[in-house]
Amino acid sequence: MAEKTMIQAITEAMATELKNDENVLVFGEDVGVNGGVFRATEGLQKEFGEARVFDTPLAESGLVSMGLGLTLEDYRPVIEIQFFGFLFEAMDGVAGQIARHRFRSGNSKPMPLVIRAPFGGGVHTPEMHADSLEGLMAQTPGLKVVIPSNPEDAKGLLIEAIRSNDPVIFLEHMKLYRSFREEVPEEDYTVEIGKAKVKREGTDVTLIAYGAMVQESIKAAEALEEDGISAEVIDLRTVSPVDYDTLVESIEKTNRAVVVQEAQRQAGIAANVAAELSERVILSLEAPIKRVTAPDTVYPFTQAEEIWLPNKDDIIEKAKEVYNF
Amino acid sequence: MAPKKGFDPVKALEEIEKKFEMYQILNEKGEVVNEDDMPDLSDDELVELMRRMVWTRVLDQRSISLSRQGRLGFYAPTAGQEASQLASQYALEKEDYIVPGYRDVPQLIWQGLPLTQAFLFSRGHFKGNQFPEGVNALSPQIIIGASFVQTAGIALGIKKRDKKAVAITYTGDGGSSQGDFYEGINFASAYLAPAIFVIQNNQYAISTPRDLQTNAKTLAQKAVAVGIPGVYVDGMDPLAVYKVTKDARDRAVAGEGPTLIETLCYRYGAHTMAGDDPTRYRTSDEDSDWEKKDPLVRFRKFLEEKDLWNEDKENEVMEQAKEDVKKAIKEADGTDKQTVTQLMENMYEDMPQNLQEQYEVYKEKESK
Numbered sequence: 001m002a003e004k005t006m007i008q009a010i011t012e013a014m015a016t017e018l019k020n021d022e023n024v025l026v027f028g029e030d031v032g033v034n035g036g037v038f039r040a041t042e043g044l045q046k047e048f049g050e051a052r053v054f055d056t057p058l059a060e061s062g063l064v065s066m067g068l069g070l071t072l073e074d075y076r077p078v079i080e081i082q083f084f085g086f087l088f089e090a091m092d093g094v095a096g097q098i099a100r101h102r103f104r105s106g107n108s109k110p111m112p113l114v115i116r117a118p119f120g121g122g123v124h125t126p127e128m129h130a131d132s133l134e135g136l137m138a139q140t141p142g143l144k145v146v147i148p149s150n151p152e153d154a155k156g157l158l159i160e161a162i163r164s165n166d167p168v169i170f171l172e173h174m175k176l177y178r179s180f181r182e183e184v185p186e187e188d189y190t191v192e193i194g195k196a197k198v199k200r201e202g203t204d205v206t207l208i209a210y211g212a213m214v215q216e217s218i219k220a221a222e223a224l225e226e227d228g229i230s231a232e233v234i235d236l237r238t239v240s241p242v243d244y245d246t247l248v249e250s251i252e253k254t255n256r257a258v259v260v261q262e263a264q265r266q267a268g269i270a271a272n273v274a275a276e277l278s279e280r281v282i283l284s285l286e287a288p289i290k291r292v293t294a295p296d297t298v299y300p301f302t303q304a305e306e307i308w309l310p311n312k313d314d315i316i317e318k319a320k321e322v323y324n325f
Numbered sequence: 326m327a328p329k330k331g332f333d334p335v336k337a338l339e340e341i342e343k344k345f346e347m348y349q350i351l352n353e354k355g356e357v358v359n360e361d362d363m364p365d366l367s368d369d370e371l372v373e374l375m376r377r378m379v380w381t382r383v384l385d386q387r388s389i390s391l392s393r394q395g396r397l398g399f400y401a402p403t404a405g406q407e408a409s410q411l412a413s414q415y416a417l418e419k420e421d422y423i424v425p426g427y428r429d430v431p432q433l434i435w436q437g438l439p440l441t442q443a444f445l446f447s448r449g450h451f452k453g454n455q456f457p458e459g460v461n462a463l464s465p466q467i468i469i470g471a472s473f474v475q476t477a478g479i480a481l482g483i484k485k486r487d488k489k490a491v492a493i494t495y496t497g498d499g500g501s502s503q504g505d506f507y508e509g510i511n512f513a514s515a516y517l518a519p520a521i522f523v524i525q526n527n528q529y530a531i532s533t534p535r536d537l538q539t540n541a542k543t544l545a546q547k548a549v550a551v552g553i554p555g556v557y558v559d560g561m562d563p564l565a566v567y568k569v570t571k572d573a574r575d576r577a578v579a580g581e582g583p584t585l586i587e588t589l590c591y592r593y594g595a596h597t598m599a600g601d602d603p604t605r606y607r608t609s610d611e612d613s614d615w616e617k618k619d620p621l622v623r624f625r626k627f628l629e630e631k632d633l634w635n636e637d638k639e640n641e642v643m644e645q646a647k648e649d650v651k652k653a654i655k656e657a658d659g660t661d662k663q664t665v666t667q668l669m670e671n672m673y674e675d676m677p678q679n680l681q682e683q684y685e686v687y688k689e690k691e692s693k
Contacts, residue, residue, distance in 0.1 A: 066475075
């Protein structure tokens, strides 16, 4: 075991699968000799060659749709969209084509493809870099959407995603890339897609989070503990499909829930999670399910990130509202 | 105004456009006007190509009629485009990959898709899209331009596998205005991938005339933007279409990259059977001008001159086509209705929790 950042764990996952399966191809803008704008593909072209790890012209629709074409020759593309805000250029390729490919062929053609993309706020990126667009993907039948919050999960989930014969959108929060190190096993291992993880046990309120909001929720839980409120923190890890069994089990114990996301209130997945939970656990609830989200504006100008992005204080406030309801 | 000396951009454009003259082998009268370029086709092959064109003309007539009777669903007429569609497909091999647009069902049929399935596609049944093993094709693409970017990827895959094959895709004149059109030909160019891109310029995108798509004199010259060869061909001439497709295939298989082919053609019918009325945007004079250029008329004359074709043969093919259509429609009628659980089963290999839950609900409903 070695201490690794999340980005190192992601690189290791790709290297592992490039080694395990000669059909795996890694491509995108500047992922080759440059090793990616965040060094996610550092060293991969050197180790596996230009035929396996290569650059593309600067066109998201073209490069994503090229991935669909490559699956028809039995390749397993791992595609990078440089920043997920550029998804709109490739929206037909992703939602109109890749997501529907197996279905429209009457289950005769698989779609073993992963789209990796950085997203997320707090690192002062320019426009259209940090937007949380996972809600669009989660609303698209045919996709699975994975958002790891730590190095160990990132490696296991990415290996699982690459081995999956269903298309996976793998979103990597930029603020988490290098913000902390964690023990990551050297060997191959997988983390099941569609399974949440209880990050911190508690008895009074369930905090449901993903991405960078997991760390914020843990910090909030630590602060709440000092006020005598015991918060259970659940990391969804996969935002489509959501692991409702784990959520229900927790809420039946705590009787209160807050869903935490970085996306705007009208975006993300929190509304859907709250609706599903209200159908499943209404009789266990002592208070309404509340949401911590960003405001319903366009993603803010860089200097306004701090006042706009949800953080631990927002989570503490909502948890107390629910606790004292 | 351009400077007197030095670079004259207007002249440069005119010179580029002059390079894209229409390529023809058979004229409207069925006369060979370009003997040197006659493709290498045996008498039997020439007859087979005619047989396919006649059969497909009947298929179009029957499909329009079946669509009016409500026995077919979505249908985009093909009459007039037989040379463009079938002579290009005739230049392909079994291992080649076809990525059709919504009007390109005939190419799929001649590549091996059973007619029954083509009808199921029209009606909206998933079994229409379960292509038999060895039929290398996708089902007709509804999003105009998407097939171009996908084809670049398939062609790159073929190249990486070292296969002696190509990926071919088709769009219309309107489709050449899409971003994905450009991205597709540009990606294939950048990777020198074995792709053939065909623009079937039938002059209209629904009601919008081709001239409103672009001021470019030809659509073939769009190839210049990505540095690949472009060919402007008489799309009512089966021999010319066959020849340019065959040449493009040879180049692609030899590792020399993609080609863009513009076939100048005409659809006699409506855009689709979903209420389009061509009399609103086309004149009957225009229709009859193009009927004189009918690919069947000129190829029939050409073959009759060579004593390879006659009325009896043509009638035989037409009867056969009608029989084939009747049989396929009957088979389509006999196909089991779709269920929601089947649709769910077709979504993922590994069914997610939300669908598993819904699956149980629908399984219960369907068992009643």
